[in-house]
Amino acid sequence: MQLKLKLSKIVAQVVSTNSASQAIKSHKFDIADVVNSQWQAVKDAKDTKFVAKIPLAYSYLGFKVGKWQHGKNVMNSKAKMNNKALRQAIAYAMNINQVEKRYTQGLTSRIPTLTPEQFGAYFDKKVKGFPYNLKKANQLLDQAGYKKKGKWRVQPNGKPLSIHLAAMTKSQLFRITFNNGKRWVYM
Helix, strand or coil: CCCCCCCCCCCCCCCCHHHHHHHHHCCCCCCCCCCHHHHHHHCCCCCCCCCCCCCCCCCCCCCCCEEEECCEEEECCCCHHHCHHHHHHHHHHCCHHHHHHHHHCCCCCCCCCCCCHHHHHHCCCCCCCCCCCHHHHHHHHHHCCCCEECCEEECCCCCECCCCCCCCCCCHHHHHHHHHHHHHCCC
């Protein structure tokens, strides 16, 4: 069955994220998107009905383990981030559940694989991912030769370990990433 809408026109307007919550509360629009970071400001809006769906989007942390050369990915076995134990330790040191609760009011959730649960049979329920476990993160670093030298860890070759992290500024992801980045120095 195909429905035909009887509308004379549809008006779409771009509203800055900063003023969207006020527009929702003042009923300026019939339909509006609410981003997670604004939920606290709009959740009690009068005469408003919120319809939610679990988005098919996720954020992830990528590691530079090579470079793009002549149209191909070229792995570098000597790349700083090419150490599997280091990458796993970083993943275990990120308390995703706590950060999501703090920054997204519990409206997002950690997924253990690249395939979200909405994909049914393609989602592997047995995969645990990397739940927060600072003790395990430290054990992985110790076993891989990343020893503590004073307050900081050094690479297995004894050189200082310096990790450069890139994230988009002024985004929820930047604040979440920065929060985790501060914690990493204590591993």
